[in-house]
Amino acid sequence: MFESLTELLNQNDIFTVATLLQYWDGLVTTVQLVFLSLVVGLVIAIPLAILQSLNNPFISKPIWLYVYVFRGTPLLIQLYIIYYGITYIDGIQESFWWHIFKDPFYPALIAFALNTAAYTTEIIRGSIAQTSRGEIEAAKAYGMSWWQMTRRIVLPSAFRRALPAYSNEVIFMLHASAIASVVTIVDLTGAAQNIYSRFYAPFEAFTFVALIYLCLTFLLVFIFRKLEARLLAHLRPRTH
Amino acid sequence: MKKIAIAALTLLTAFAVQAKDWDVVRLAVDVPYEPFEYKAPDGTLTGFEIDLGNAVCEEMGVKCEWVIQAWDGIIPGLLARKYDAIFSSMSITPERAKKVSFSNGYYNTPTGLFAKKGADLDLSNLKGKRVGAQRGTIQDNYATDNFKGAEIMRYGTADELVLDLYGGRLDLVVLDFPVGESTILKGDKGSEYERVGDFLQLGAGVGVALRPRDKDLLEMFNKALDTVKSNGVYDEIRKKYFDYDIKI
Incomplete structure (x- = not known):
């Protein structure tokens, strides 16, 4: 079985076992990078969104500024600034941190995580602000503290409402990760570029990688649809 | 009938003679690409490849005319007979060799x-x-x-x-x-x-690109290049522009 597959692949120049392995490594890198960015981004975004909804100007202004800067500049520029900018910090190359920042993966992870955190903060803040007054008044009438109210009433419903918008952010992040290849990370796009430049076959190399991205997107859409069906069931109109 | 045959025969021989007889060879070059080809302040073409091309033409016993052509259209221009050879730092690659024929390499930057x-x-x-x-x-x-x-x-x-x-x-x-x-x-x-x-030294280096049908001209270029490479003319020109060797 495996041998006949190898034989089939050897009939063309571009999609050999070796190049498919390159694509596979690229896929692993892309999934790692996007997944870690989203996790770190979410961990940053949730506290920031809660703090923002406190309406304390000393807290919300700096958060607003952070969100504004990261939403207001292209991700590619942020990546360049973090990737190349870090090397200009005096003494960094002799410090312990250089082991981390020498690798292009971590500067890219930082840029992507900060970027998606800014967008996610805005998504969650928006849906916290939409919590109906009646629910908050009811919680207060029960004598809940601010933290109890936030934990039991505000956040669960805010997360549910944020889900459709957040699924968009996840898919955008997957596609935005293609720019990781400009700082020498061999993600899916990087693998396609290497294969294209080795075989001078841009159409085959990039079409194949586009299909992989399509499959990944389809998987994400499917997961979020299932999640929404489960978590937003109470918002669907009754059918009987 | 006979007349037509004679006319055709004369035409054919005329062509045959013309194909063999290279009085003037037009060389295409894309400028500027220092120090290989560029214009001196007074507007004359100069550079390593210009000097080498002139030396090769002298060796072949033909008159050379330089034609300035932008890089993008340099192969189509050759095939359309706007000039007879490309002498403009063209690296020998299998892709290009499908369209043009290459002489032996005459330089390769290390x-x-x-x-x-x-x-x-x-x-x-x-x-x-x-x-x-x-x-x-x-x-x-x-x-x-x-x-x-x-x-x-x-x-x-x-x-x-x-x-x-x-x-x-x-x-x-x-x-x-x-x-x-x-x-x-x-x-x-x-x-x-x-x-x-x-x-x-990587790759096949840079060669003169010619129309595949001009086999006689290819022969002439290869012979002349071999001569200038071995008789010291090449090295003299090279020393004017580079302090390291680029001969292949």
Whole structure:
């Protein structure tokens, strides 16, 4: 079985076992990078969104500024600034941190995580602000503290409402990760570029990688649809 | 009937004579590409390839005319008979060889390895080191095939490559030597970096491109190139423009 597959692949120049392995490594890198960015981004975004909804100007202004800067500049520029900018910090190359920042993966992870955190903060803040007054008044009438109210009433419903918008952010992040290849990370796009430049076959190399991205997107859409069906069931109109 | 046959015969012989008889050879060149071809302040064409081309024409016993042609249209222009040969730093590649025929190579800029001074790299064992190259170049292929165990970092442009070498992310860079010389060694941190190991000769070099049907002209070019390479004319011209050897 495996041998006949190898034989089939050897009939063309571009999609050999070796190049498919390159694509596979690229896929692993892309999934790692996007997944870690989203996790770190979410961990940053949730506290920031809660703090923002406190309406304390000393807290919300700096958060607003952070969100504004990261939403207001292209991700590619942020990546360049973090990737190349870090090397200009005096003494960094002799410090312990250089082991981390020498690798292009971590500067890219930082840029992507900060970027998606800014967008996610805005998504969650928006849906916290939409919590109906009646629910908050009811919680207060029960004598809940601010933290109890936030934990039991505000956040669960805010997360549910944020889900459709957040699924968009996840898919955008997957596609935005293609720019990781400009700082020498061999993600899916990087693998396609290497294969294209080795075989001078841009159409085959990039079409194949586009299909992989399509499959990944389809998987994400499917997961979020299932999640929404489960978590937003109470918002669907009754059918009987 | 006879008349037509005679006329046809005369025409044919006329063509045959014309095909063999090269009084004037028109050479296409894309300027400026220093120091290979560029215009002197007074407007005359000059450069390594101009001097070499004139020497080759003299050897062939023909008169040469230089035609300036932008790079993008340089092969179509040859096939459309706007000129007879391309003498403009065209690297010999299998893709181009499908359209044009190439003479023997007449120069190849060497490839250099660049590293930080005092890094003391063992070039036979680069395990765990980061080696930078420009994506899709012969240097990229060389590094991929020869530096097993090293991590090959590929860049779109030489500038990004130099930025990461200066930034300390790369241990070694494989680059066309003239490019490396002007960007790494003559850059703002150039004094901290040096060329290491030997010069490498990669690829088939640069050749004269001709229409595939002009086999006689190809023969003439190859013979003349061989002569100037062996009789010292080539070296004399080379020394005017380069302080390292580029002859192949």
